[in-house]
Amino acid sequence: MKVYVEEFQISTRSREEIVVISEQVEKAVEKSGVKNGIALIYVPHATAIITANENEPRLKEDILNKVRALFPRGAGYRHDEIDDNANAHLANIFLGFHLVMPVVNGELRRGTWQEIMLIEMDGPRRRNVVVIVVGE
Template sequence: MGNFKVVVREISLSTRRKLELIDITAQVERVAAESGIRNGVCLVFAPHATAAIIANEHEEGLLKDIEGKISELFPVDQPYLHNRIDDNAHAHIASSFIGASLVLPVVNGRLLRGTWQNIFLVELDGPRSSRKVVVEVMGESSD
């Protein structure tokens, strides 16, 4: 039996559009692989009230479909009360419904995800010069 270990890393990125899905799979997998965790969990968390984290297929048509559905469900041009102080209520509401985190298993030192599941930061109020994603891997380590 190994030791319990926790590794926390931060991914930094910038976004280019108001609404955008950014594939962060490679960066998250790198953190999991370099963590030394053999079996455990990997938390992917966006510490932002106007961004979200999802797992889905990286196919350009589907990404546009997801962006279209987000725009349809959370339209910008509504009389949101929050817009009296900041014109981004739609982004806050969308983040609340989509979710700011994702937990994936780590098995035999590798991040476990489905064949068609990539990890995305969903930018809901861009463009932003600085977005962060916190990746925390915890579990049994061979160290």
């Protein structure tokens, strides 16, 4: 069994934004040499999210608007007394900071419209993304 680990950085430009990272993840899977297995895509940050969905501008706007509605800034969270980013922490907990996808025949197995996305909730920042590919 092979285990391959790669880490790359993404610079975000806004307080909240969606950045597509599919290409970087696919390159890591290719470099891994794993033919069949799984890829874990993980963001080691408490205020960012990893997910997969369609990279359509209006949908990305809808996603950000829904996340803002579910986790509004300045809603009286206790943590805001320290950092003013409690909503970003809550979004990370409930929406997720990792994603697992299959690797089949040496390629990341995504759905037709699925792109891997980092959702920034407390930017702008430099975010690390860790990709771990395990398999044969």
